[in-house]
Amino acid sequence: MFTDEDGGPDDYAEEVLALVERIPPGRVMAYGDIAEYVGGGGPRQVGSVMSSWGGGVPWWRVVRADGRPASGHEVRALSHYAAEGTPMRPGSDRVDLGRARWNGEDGP
DNA sequence: GCAATGACTGGTA
DNA sequence: TTACCAGCCATTG
Numbered sequence: 104m105f106t107d108e109d110g111g112p113d114d115y116a117e118e119v120l121a122l123v124e125r126i127p128p129g130r131v132m133a134y135g136d137i138a139e140y141v142g143g144g145g146p147r148q149v150g151s152v153m154s155s156w157g158g159g160v161p162w163w164r165v166v167r168a169d170g171r172p173a174s175g176h177e178v179r180a181l182s183h184y185a186a187e188g189t190p191m192r193p194g195s196d197r198v199d200l201g202r203a204r205w206n207g208e209d210g211p
Numbered sequence: 212g213c214a215a216t217g218a219c220t221g222g223t224a
Numbered sequence: 225t226t227a228c229c230a231g232c233c234a235t236t237g
Contacts, residue, residue, distance in 0.1 A: 115234095134219055145233050146219040154218050162218075173218035195225090216236080224228080 115143050116152040122207070123153075123160040128187040130205035131166045131198050140207055170197035 112120060118141040126132055134146035141149075146168075153162050153173070163180035166172050170192065172180035181196055183189075190199040 138219090147217065147232070148219095148234055150218040151233095151235070152218095157218070165218080167218085168220055176218070214237090217234100219233105220231085222229090224226105 112152070112156045115141070115148070116156055118143075119149055119152045120156060120160050123157075123162065123165055125207070126161065126164040126205055127209065128164075129189050129203065131164045131170075131189065131200070131203045132205050132207075133166060133168045133200070135168055136204070136206075137165065166198050166200075170200045170203075172198075 119137055122137055122140060123132075132140075134149045137149045138144060138146050149165070150173070153160075153165060157165075161183070163172060163176070163183040166180075171177065177196060184191060184198065190202040191197065192199045
């Protein structure tokens with residue numbers, strides 16, 4: 104059952120999903136960062152994985168390079184940001200990447 | 212095999 | 225700040 108058969112995530116998707124689950128609350132990662140971290144394809148591939156199986160992971164912690172959440176899900180993401188205390192940019196519904204950007208390490 | 216699409220990115224206006 | 229354009233890369237029809 105290595106084969107995903109009916110829609111199971113591929114190895115690449117598993118890495119992306121595992122990384123997204125690894126993102127601590129109050130932190131976010133950009134699509135390009137994830138693509139670079141897993142070392143595959145590009146940000147578009149990460150987005151494709153999220154649209155297919157992103158519903159099983161905290162997808163709202165994955166944002167675009169400008170700090171804006173995924174298209175069509177901005178409102179839902181904002182609710183999660185407020186609940187987790189994600190640093191937001193005042194005056195805009197965007198995340199403050201300067202503080203919320205997570206590089207994949209817990210320690211300082 | 213080719214063309215179109217997409218939860219993207221960076222640069223310029 | 226937003227808007228438009230060109231580039232990138234795997235998936236889908």
